[in-house]
Amino acid sequence: MKINILFILKNKSKTNSKQKCSIACRITLNKKRKEFATGQFINPKNWNPKQQLVKPSEPDEKLINTQLSLIKTKINRAFLMLQVKEESFTVEDIYLQYKGEKTQKEQGTLEAFKRYLESLKKLIGIDIQRATWIKFDYSYKHVKDFIKHKYKRNDYPLNKLKLQFLADFEYYLKTEKGLGQATINKMIQRFRKPVRIAVAEGYLDKDPFMLYKAKRTKNNIVFLSPEELKKLEKHEFSQSRLKFVQALFIFCCYTGLPYRELMDLKQRHIIVGFDGNKWIKMDRKKTSKLLSIPLLPRALKILEHYNQDGYVFPRITNQKYNSYLKEIGAITGIDKKFTTHMARRTFASTVLLYNDVPLEIVSELLGHSSIKITQDSYGKVVEKRISMEINRLKDCN
Structure with a gap:
């Protein structure tokens, strides 16, 4: 994951009464941009876009360059702090972290599953048995282990779920956990429940696993003749x-x-x-x-x-x-x-x-x-x- 920070002049053709225009900062992450005003103004002729510096001919050249350098340092620090958390974030989150405001955290897959588990737990003894809740919790733990194993992170963005996620999860359960197909089918069935609820609640536009088909298993019924x-x-x-x-x-x-x-x-x-x-x-x-x-x-x-x-x-x-x-x-x-x-x-x-x-x-x-x-x-x-x-x-x- 790489961040790009660029300073640009805004409205060069529309300078103010002092013949100066504003300097904006543009942050780019994963092809997504966020622009904001730096509060600095210069004569367009005194800007060096290649070096990203104000030329010495500008009266407040040193002060403005120091301010721009400080802004860049603070953005990089905000980016590093979000990376340390090992959670998904957007370019908007980097800007909010830089401003010292609360980030607009993306809904995580495990976060959605955990919320569903908490609501399900309240139904024990009313609509469900404790054994049912334990089975959902068991599925949650396997999804958590898979995300850590595959993506080296503590959660995975809910809105980035694709059908391939289930294919990789199924492969992981077979190869790393040694589970049988019937058990895997049940686990995926339980995992899909909170995903469908996330669709109903508006966290997702559509079910990313809509086209998923569980693999058939041979159901050998053993009984006494x-x-x-x-x-x-x-x-x-x-x-x-x-x-x-x-x-x-x-x-x-x-x-x-x-x-x-x-x-x-x-x-x-x-x-x-x-x-x-x-x-x-x-x-x-x-x-x-x-x-x-x-x-x-x-x-x-x-x-x-x-x-x-x-x-x-x-x-x-x-x-x-x-x-x-x-x-x-x-x-x-x-x-x-x-x-x-x-x-x-x-x-x-x-x-x-x-x-x-x-x-x-x-x-x-x-x-x-x-x-x-x-x-x-x-x-x-x-x-x-x-x-x-x-x-x-x-x-x-």
């Missing part, structure tokens, strides 16, 4: 902790409850429905959508065993739950990565879709915010089910 689920149900564990986690996992295979709702399940959430059967009725934390799940016989049998007052099941951390599930997978010999979420996927696939339950009902039972999420996640499962039925018809013929 009917045979594997039966194998797990029949296995007798000797350790009580594994018996307990086995029960929790099987219960989720027949209800589709996520871990958080499983731990939050209370007696008041289990009601007798309009059909005389028992249902789970509770809000899903992630989407704030009401879960209405009919209790199948296998789930009811587990409930009878763990029928505690208050919370239905004893408390267990997600970390321990997943750790014990790995042991269960190894002991049963089922060669799949057991996780808390696998049970939910087994409910959607093996228990529902493999038994001809329509996709829109699966979406409702899972508490998805839209059927598109269900289609994106379980479309392949539906295709597999169709293929199985077609093959069955072929065998019959």
Whole structure:
């Protein structure tokens, strides 16, 4: 970044009563100019534009040259002070710094993101869960690290964002952070939120990322087949902790409850429905959508065993739950990565879709915010089910 300072005569053809014209100063930065009057006047004939000096023939030659030199020194000092701050600035900011006035600071990308985070934080417990805010904060930290890594600065001007910024950010997350495409897509999705708000608030004329398209990812849904689920149900564990986690996992295979709702399940959430059967009725934390799940016989049998007052099941951390599930997978010999979420996927696939339950009902039972999420996640499962039925018809013929 280079600054250019030039003194020029203004209105040489229109001198004042003393046949003198004013000297102006022109600052140029990144092809942008700022001109202002120096308060000095000379006879146009006594100006040396090449040397940027007043000729000795001018009566106040030494005083005027000293003043011009002082102005140039102060401008250079203002330029250096703005550079030290490691923040974006304009030629107008240099002039304001020179005058000792507050600079017209450009809105920064991180500044806009931080402001959005602060407003989002106030909605925790009202419209969003704390986990949602943490995910946005996580994205903010990665954007901050990227700007420091790529541009060697503490922020990046919001109005200079281009589509290439996202391409470079994506490359950085892959190569420097080792993140997968699905995680990167989510991170960029969250980063775009404060950018859109900046457009709405007038900080940006248009969305610089309007033409961005997230790269598609292969969404492999891992679930237990009917045979594997039966194998797990029949296995007798000797350790009580594994018996307990086995029960929790099987219960989720027949209800589709996520871990958080499983731990939050209370007696008041289990009601007798309009059909005389028992249902789970509770809000899903992630989407704030009401879960209405009919209790199948296998789930009811587990409930009878763990029928505690208050919370239905004893408390267990997600970390321990997943750790014990790995042991269960190894002991049963089922060669799949057991996780808390696998049970939910087994409910959607093996228990529902493999038994001809329509996709829109699966979406409702899972508490998805839209059927598109269900289609994106379980479309392949539906295709597999169709293929199985077609093959069955072929065998019959």
